[in-house]
Amino acid sequence: MSAPVSAACPLPGRAAEPGEPGLEPAPFVRVDPENGLLRLDLVVEGVHCAACIRRIERALGRLPWVKEARVNLTTRRLAVAFEGDPARASEIVATVEGLGYRAVPFDPSRLEGADAAAEKELLLCLAVAGFAAGNIMLLAVSVWSGHFTGMGEATRTFLHWFQALIALPAIAFAGRPFFRSALAALRRGRTNMDVPISLAVILAPTVSLVETIRAGEHAYFDSAVTLLFFLLIGRYLDRRARGAARAAAARLLALRAQAVSRIEPDGTTRPVRPESLEPGQEILVATGERVGVDGEVVAGRSELDTSLVTGETVPQPVEPGVRVFAGTLNLGAPLRVRVAAVGEGTLLAEIVRLMEAAEQRRSRFVALADRVARLYAPFVHTLAALTLAGWLVAGAGWHFAIMSAIAVLIITCPCALGLAVPAVQVIAAGRLMKGGTLVKSATALERFARVDTVVFDKTGTLTSGRMALEAIEGGGAEDLDAAASLARASRHPLARALAAAAGPGPAAAGVEEVAGQGLRLSSPEGEWRLGRRGFAAEVEEDGRPGAELWFARPGRPPVRFRFADPLRPDAAEVVAALRARGLSVELLSGDRRATVEAVANRLGIGRWAAELAPDEKVARLETLAREGRRVLMVGDGLNDAPALAAASVSLSPASAVDVSQTTADAVFQGQRLAPVLEVLEVARRAERLVRQNIALSIAYNLCAVPLAVLGYVTPLVAAIAMSSSSLLVVGNSLRLQLGARRAESSSTPAKADTRLAGASA
Amino acid sequence: MSGLLYLIPIALFLGLLGLAAFVWALKSGQFDDLDGAAQRILLDDDEPEDRPRAG
Numbered sequence: 001m002s003a004p005v006s007a008a009c010p011l012p013g014r015a016a017e018p019g020e021p022g023l024e025p026a027p028f029v030r031v032d033p034e035n036g037l038l039r040l041d042l043v044v045e046g047v048h049c050a051a052c053i054r055r056i057e058r059a060l061g062r063l064p065w066v067k068e069a070r071v072n073l074t075t076r077r078l079a080v081a082f083e084g085d086p087a088r089a090s091e092i093v094a095t096v097e098g099l100g101y102r103a104v105p106f107d108p109s110r111l112e113g114a115d116a117a118a119e120k121e122l123l124l125c126l127a128v129a130g131f132a133a134g135n136i137m138l139l140a141v142s143v144w145s146g147h148f149t150g151m152g153e154a155t156r157t158f159l160h161w162f163q164a165l166i167a168l169p170a171i172a173f174a175g176r177p178f179f180r181s182a183l184a185a186l187r188r189g190r191t192n193m194d195v196p197i198s199l200a201v202i203l204a205p206t207v208s209l210v211e212t213i214r215a216g217e218h219a220y221f222d223s224a225v226t227l228l229f230f231l232l233i234g235r236y237l238d239r240r241a242r243g244a245a246r247a248a249a250a251r252l253l254a255l256r257a258q259a260v261s262r263i264e265p266d267g268t269t270r271p272v273r274p275e276s277l278e279p280g281q282e283i284l285v286a287t288g289e290r291v292g293v294d295g296e297v298v299a300g301r302s303e304l305d306t307s308l309v310t311g312e313t314v315p316q317p318v319e320p321g322v323r324v325f326a327g328t329l330n331l332g333a334p335l336r337v338r339v340a341a342v343g344e345g346t347l348l349a350e351i352v353r354l355m356e357a358a359e360q361r362r363s364r365f366v367a368l369a370d371r372v373a374r375l376y377a378p379f380v381h382t383l384a385a386l387t388l389a390g391w392l393v394a395g396a397g398w399h400f401a402i403m404s405a406i407a408v409l410i411i412t413c414p415c416a417l418g419l420a421v422p423a424v425q426v427i428a429a430g431r432l433m434k435g436g437t438l439v440k441s442a443t444a445l446e447r448f449a450r451v452d453t454v455v456f457d458k459t460g461t462l463t464s465g466r467m468a469l470e471a472i473e474g475g476g477a478e479d480l481d482a483a484a485s486l487a488r489a490s491r492h493p494l495a496r497a498l499a500a501a502a503g504p505g506p507a508a509a510g511v512e513e514v515a516g517q518g519l520r521l522s523s524p525e526g527e528w529r530l531g532r533r534g535f536a537a538e539v540e541e542d543g544r545p546g547a548e549l550w551f552a553r554p555g556r557p558p559v560r561f562r563f564a565d566p567l568r569p570d571a572a573e574v575v576a577a578l579r580a581r582g583l584s585v586e587l588l589s590g591d592r593r594a595t596v597e598a599v600a601n602r603l604g605i606g607r608w609a610a611e612l613a614p615d616e617k618v619a620r621l622e623t624l625a626r627e628g629r630r631v632l633m634v635g636d637g638l639n640d641a642p643a644l645a646a647a648s649v650s651l652s653p654a655s656a657v658d659v660s661q662t663t664a665d666a667v668f669q670g671q672r673l674a675p676v677l678e679v680l681e682v683a684r685r686a687e688r689l690v691r692q693n694i695a696l697s698i699a700y701n702l703c704a705v706p707l708a709v710l711g712y713v714t715p716l717v718a719a720i721a722m723s724s725s726s727l728l729v730v731g732n733s734l735r736l737q738l739g740a741r742r743a744e745s746s747s748t749p750a751k752a753d754t755r756l757a758g759a760s761a
Numbered sequence: 762m763s764g765l766l767y768l769i770p771i772a773l774f775l776g777l778l779g780l781a782a783f784v785w786a787l788k789s790g791q792f793d794d795l796d797g798a799a800q801r802i803l804l805d806d807d808e809p810e811d812r813p814r815a816g
Binding site: 073120124134 | 765769772773776777779780783784787792793794795796797800801803804
């Protein structure tokens with residue numbers, strides 16, 4: 001019975017839109033070298049429960065040639081193995097889309113990089129360290145209790161040998177991630193947190209081995225392995241949180257991938273991947289479709305919405321011979337575009353050059369933990385040397401002096417310090433991810449916490465980046481309803497915006513679309529026309545820029561619908577809240593002056609600049625950096641990408657162009673701007689907790705070090721002190737989570753789209 | 762005391778078995794989809810519709 005499960009899960013909300021050109025899946029099919037089966041990987045949108053898994057897997061299982069279909073709920077991917085013709089791949093996609101899920105093929109080798117492999121290695125090390133820690137502790141506890149019950153020397157040495165047998169290979173295996181990083185740092189003449197960790201983890205068992213051979217009383221195998229185990233937990237969770245954010249960001253990009261229609265020599269069109277096009281080939285860009293590549297128009301006249309590329313919201317007219325860029329939206333008649341060679345002086349090549357230059361000039365950020373380590377490591381090592389020298393001068397034997405010095409190194413090994421940062425970051429990143437914000441960079445949270453200036457792009461960042469009806473000139477609600485009945489028949493972006501403004505209603509039957517001109521409908525009273533100026537109404541150009549539709553009915557004056565890019569619903573609140581927190585807010589846009597000024601005035605942003613080229617944006621950010629400002633850049637367009645790279649930290653909406661999304665340190669989803677506020681808020685709280693954690697672990701060292709210097713630290717004391725300090729640090733980090741729950745329960749239902757209350761509480 | 766001589770190796774061996782099982786599970790991809798695994802226990806595998814294919 002799967003009925004209860006199905007009832008609990010609503011059908012996915014958004015299926016593929018009819019006519020939306022999907023990627024042709026056949027080129028993504030790979031042959032499995034092991035068994036000769038064909039494999040296809042799909043990113044599936046809308047899967048969220050057991051019923052979804054079942055629905056998809058069962059529907060595919062019914063196809064006789066499908067050998068295996070498995071949904072991965074964590075990564076929202078579907079892996080299918082089938083036999084026969086690779087062209088059957090499109091049948092698989094059609095089956096999944098028929099169930100109401102959107103499915104996009106992707107190349108797994110491009111989505112999974114070294115990340116997944118590194119995560120697996122850490123998990124394996126973690127398992128080995130955990131196994132070793134458990135078993136050694138069993139033996140170590142026996143030894144400790146033996147101290148009080150008079151265990152014989154032979155038994156103790158025997159137990160020590162067993163500990164050594166487990167610990168030495170385990171440390172050699174599970175310590176590799178730390179050793180590698182420490183070696184890499186030392187080779188570059190630097191030191192990081194992994195250097196003291198590696199030193200302690202290597203020295204402790206070495207000395208213990210010597211002690212064991214001498215049949216000595218104390219062995220620190222348990223300390224070394226437990227330390228490794230704790231640190232690996234922190235490392236693994238940290239890596240996993242970031243890997244999940246990166247994978248989610250990659251999935252967003254894969255879902256947006258669209259096919260382009262290549263014009264074949266025989267004149268037919270064929271959907272292909274944009275990467276597979278070669279310079280000189282021609283593609284067809286239909287009305288309402290995004291141009292998939294950089295190129296030159298060879299036939300057709302139309303208007304392009306270039307807001308995603310230049311920030312300009314007024315549509316640009318294009319005609320044969322004009323260069324067009326990937327990411328622009330065709331508002332008018334279909335266009336034939338000849339693909340330009342990559343790096344042929346295109347806008348993209350210029351953007352990439354600017355980005356590289358900006359990244360080189362940006363000063364390298366050193367994470368807080370590494371800065372602490374730079375002071376900490378020399379201090380600890382000097383202290384150990386002093387202890388050794390001190391005991392020798394005081395006349396103690398070599399053995400006691402060395403043991404005391406080693407005890408200092410073991411007890412000061414920054415176990416808590418190593419956990420202080422990852423523990424907080426994992427919780428912070430997890431909290432942000434629930435709110436739809438994906439933090440991709442490891443040091444991004446620390447950089448977010450230090451921000452004192454926020455620079456916004458306008459189009460697509462402060463505004464929604466989609467056209468919406470702004471005004472009806474020369475008509476009223478009745479005209480809107482009448483025009484909407486025509487508009488519902490069209491996929492044109494402006495017609496859709498018009499239909500959306502009118503709300504649900506009937507679509508007129510018999511609407512005819514004239515490509516690039518508009519819509520017409522024969523009614524009893526004559527012909528109704530909805531479309532561009534010259535098509536629907538014979539009116540003079542009045543020089544007012546902006547996207548518009550005209551609506552004409554016989555015997556009535558033509559009505560003009562004016563469209564604009566509306567502000568995000570909470571833009572004003574967010575800007576006000578940012579200023580209330582003492583951050584200075586600026587607006588840098590590529591759009592024209594009048595539009596930018598209007599937006600700046602409505603949001604109360606005093607410092608703004610319009611009509612900026614990408615390099616001018618970068619120049620402004622570099623001026624701010626020279627003034628000592630730490631800037632958060634929020635932008636989405638291709639023209640923002642260099643500025644995103646130049647800012648000290650960057651954020652971009654999920655609707656941004658690919659280049660910007662990959663450049664940005666974090667990506668936020670949804671129609672609201674509140675995530676900007678939430679990211680800054682969470683980052684600041686995380687930073688506070690990290691500092692507390694570091695203070696806690698240093699305070700612990702201040703207490704424990706004198707004991708070690710004086711030679712009182714036995715393995716039992718070391719184990720208790722180190723575990724308790726680690727638990728203290730982890731417990732303190734969990735307060736970030738508790739704070740989140742309190743804020744959520746005190747505010748209105750805090751779902752992904754109502755984060756503002758939760759973030760500002 | 763002499764009991765320890767074989768009891769400890771036995772304990773270690775059992776522990777190693779557990780470790781080996783984990784490594785096997787990791788290598789065979791059982792940790793690739795933890796969210797999915799949590800949901801899949803809700804699915805029944807013995808529905809009549811599936812039987813013809815299972816045979």
